Amino acid sequence: DAGITQSPRHKVTETGTPVTLRCHQTENHRYMYWYRQDPGHGLRLIHYSYGVKDTDKGEVSDGYSVSRSKTEDFLLTLESATSSQTSVYFCAISEGVGVPDEQYFGPGTRLTVT
């Protein structure tokens, strides 16, 4: 299994509070991604990174920001959490060398915003 960890694994927070989710990899892969999974929507890309300090928006980036200061860490921040951001969040990594390649996913973080 690819070395990907996410923290925390579960979090309950109140509307309006800031939240940061962490993804850590030990594979030295170039690309890192944040997805959210919701019923009826499958997995949707929030943001992704193609290198240290290099990030770009995905399909559903509004209300989220990311940072990548080291190859191994990719942080997802909800500046002011809303109930619509209640979801399961998955981090993924890929080597990103040449052709598209498969992504390896972390175990997920279940976030509940009350």
Add this chain to the structure above:
Amino acid sequence: DQQVKQNSPSLSVQEGRISILNCDYTNSMFDYFLWYKKYPAEGPTFLISISSIKDKNEDGRFTVFLNKSAKHLSLHIVPSQPGDSAVYFCAASITGNQFYFGTGTSLTVIP
């Protein structure tokens, strides 16, 4: 707008029979397709992929078929086993590393 669609939310199959999971896409620029398998409380795991220059790719019990003219791909599992019971997602990409996922099909293999 969902660019990758899995119109069957669930599928039940007897052990030993064939499971066929379907996926449709709308963007003709997609040129790389993958299938992922997901168990409850775990992240998705990669299963099999296919490039748009091919129409079939096989890996053991798993075969993916691509019909570009119909913008349709399917995953065949033969023979189906109880351990195959999971949610299956198809995903598509345009020569890059952004993937668009379908909504998933929950497969139940009945012993």
